[in-house]
Amino acid sequence: xxxxxxxxxxxxxxxPAWARASPLAPLLxxxxxxxxxxxxxxxxxxxxxxxxxxVGEARGRVALYLLLTMAPFAVVAPVVGPLLDRVRSGxxxxxxxxxxxxxxxxxxxxxxxxxxxxxxxxxxxxxxxKAYGVARSAAVPRLLPDDATLVGSNARLxxxxxxxxxxxxxxxxxxxxxxxxxxxxxxxALVFAAGAVLALALPRAVDSDGGAAGGRxxxxxxxxxxxxxxxxxxxxxxxxxxxxxxxxxAFLLRRKGSTVxxxxxxxxVAAGSAGGTAIGAAMRDAAPDRLIVGAVGLGALFCAIGAxxxxxxxxxxxxxxxxVAGALAKIALDSTLQAGFGDxxxxxAFARSETVLQLAWVGGGAVGLALxxxxxxxxxxxxxxxxxxxxxxxLRAYRRRPVT
Numbered sequence: 001x002x003x004x005x006x007x008x009x010x011x012x013x014x015x016p017a018w019a020r021a022s023p024l025a026p027l028l029x030x031x032x033x034x035x036x037x038x039x040x041x042x043x044x045x046x047x048x049x050x051x052x053x054x055v056g057e058a059r060g061r062v063a064l065y066l067l068l069t070m071a072p073f074a075v076v077a078p079v080v081g082p083l084l085d086r087v088r089s090g091x092x093x094x095x096x097x098x099x100x101x102x103x104x105x106x107x108x109x110x111x112x113x114x115x116x117x118x119x120x121x122x123x124x125x126x127x128x129x130k131a132y133g134v135a136r137s138a139a140v141p142r143l144l145p146d147d148a149t150l151v152g153s154n155a156r157l158x159x160x161x162x163x164x165x166x167x168x169x170x171x172x173x174x175x176x177x178x179x180x181x182x183x184x185x186x187x188x189a190l191v192f193a194a195g196a197v198l199a200l201a202l203p204r205a206v207d208s209d210g211g212a213a214g215g216r217x218x219x220x221x222x223x224x225x226x227x228x229x230x231x232x233x234x235x236x237x238x239x240x241x242x243x244x245x246x247x248x249x250a251f252l253l254r255r256k257g258s259t260v261x262x263x264x265x266x267x268x269v270a271a272g273s274a275g276g277t278a279i280g281a282a283m284r285d286a287a288p289d290r291l292i293v294g295a296v297g298l299g300a301l302f303c304a305i306g307a308x309x310x311x312x313x314x315x316x317x318x319x320x321x322x323x324v325a326g327a328l329a330k331i332a333l334d335s336t337l338q339a340g341f342g343d344x345x346x347x348x349a350f351a352r353s354e355t356v357l358q359l360a361w362v363g364g365g366a367v368g369l370a371l372x373x374x375x376x377x378x379x380x381x382x383x384x385x386x387x388x389x390x391x392x393x394x395l396r397a398y399r400r401r402p403v404t
Contacts, residue, residue: 023143024153026202027136028160033195034099034136035164038129040188041106043172044181045122091139091206096199098132103192110185130354138346139206141338150335151291152284158277158331166270208343224349227289231336232353234292235329236360237389241299242326243364244382245319252315252373261312268316272323279324280331288332295325295332300386307380318379 022028102125109121136157144153168191172184224232246269253261276295283291302321306314333353341349371378 022145022148023203023205024140024145024148024156026198027139027143027206028156030095030099030195030198030202031136031157031160032164033191033198034129034132035161036168037099037102037106037188037191037195039165039168040172040184040191041102041109041122041125043169043176044109044184044188045118047176047181091135091208092199092202092204094135095132095139095202095206096196098128098135099192099195099199101128102132103189103196106185106192107189110182110189130351130358134347134350134354137334137338137350138343139202140334141346142205142208142343143203149284150338151286151288151331152281154331154334154338155277155281155284158327159274159281162270162274162277166274224352225340228336228340228349231288231292231329231333232356234296234390235333235353236356237386238295238299238322238326238329239357240360240364240389241303241322241382241386243361243366244368244378245322245364246368247365248368248371248373248378249315249319251368252375252378253312255373264312264316265319268320269323272320273327275320276324276327277331280328288336291328291332295328296386296390299325300383300390303379303383303386307376307383310375310379315375315379318382 105121105125105128109118109125112118140153140157141150144150172181172187175181175187176184249265250262253265280291299322302314302318306318334350337349337353338346368378371381
């Protein structure tokens with residue numbers, strides 16, 4: 001019997017969503033390298049600046065480190081933001097430069113990890129890290145998958161950073177205690193170098209068609225709309241809380257002489273960041289302003305619980321809740337800025353917001369250094385300050401809302 005020509009051919013099934021290549025995947029790989037490298041540098045600095053000196057001397061060194069973390073933003077806001085907006089057609093190369101520069105600096109710090117010369121190099125690493133963060137955040141909308149939201153994509157990037165940072169921190173501690181923290185910095189240099197290669201391999205969609213005016217194009221500072229201001233001011237209160245709890249609880253627990261408690265504090269913060277990111281990913285369609293309101297309430301509630309009945313458990317819960325709230329607020333803020341600003345000024349918008357957030361973190365950390373180390377007193381003050389600041393912001397916003 002002759003073969004018929006209408007025999008059905010092989011059936012081709014559509015690929016499931018999880019098997020499709022996401023436009024965001026190359027940026028996720030770059031985020032993995034950046035998060036791991038930053039964590040390795042942080043572990044090395046913490047074990048030379050904080051943990052290896054007496055408590056009294058540690059206060060002075062941590063105060064110097066807080067100033068050091070604030071200083072880069074004198075460069076990021078007025079210089080880096082406008083520069084990144086002017087060269088947005090070469091955003092891949094800008095990201096690669098921030099990674100390669102950190103590789104060189106981490107290797108240089110490894111040559112003298114205990115000397116004062118480490119501070120200028122750490123300053124430069126922080127400048128490049130913040131420049132990287134601004135450029136990466138500005139690039140997210142250009143790689144947004146068709147079926148994804150900004151909240152969901154930012155949550156995926158945050159989750160990648162947390163996984164990379166946690167894993168790299170453990171590796172860095174093992175390397176540091178095994179062969180010395182100078183080798184932790186050398187490993188960081190290699191990770192950053194790999195990140196530079198990944199940055200160059202990003203899709204061309206990262207680069208904008210315009211903005212390559214070679215410095216001739218004047219980029220005006222962006223005006224923040226109402227939604228962006230509200231999101232930023234609410235996130236500021238949570239970032240200040242994070243800075244306060246980081247220093248206050250670290251010294252409070254270290255005074256007892258137990259490194260285990262410090263480790264539990266670090267684990268609580270890491271778990272809280274992961275939890276907040278997971279919640280943000282699960283609530284990918286939630287409005288950013290609702291995420292922020294819920295985050296503030298969560299942080300204030302657990303600080304109040306810690307103030308009412310202070311113990312190691314309630315202190316760790318407060319740190320955990322503050323980390324959850326901070327992660328949610330950052331996801332919501334990034335999504336608000338990405339949606340509210342065009343490609344021509346998005347870098348400046350993120351540079352300004354990151355500057356304000358870092359100032360809040362340093363301010364909170366400075367308060368944590370200055371207050372007496374009494375757990376109920378410190379957590380109670382944190383709860384009251386958080387509620388008061390956020391209520392003031394929301395009340396002012398309500399009064400200025402136009403009547404319809």
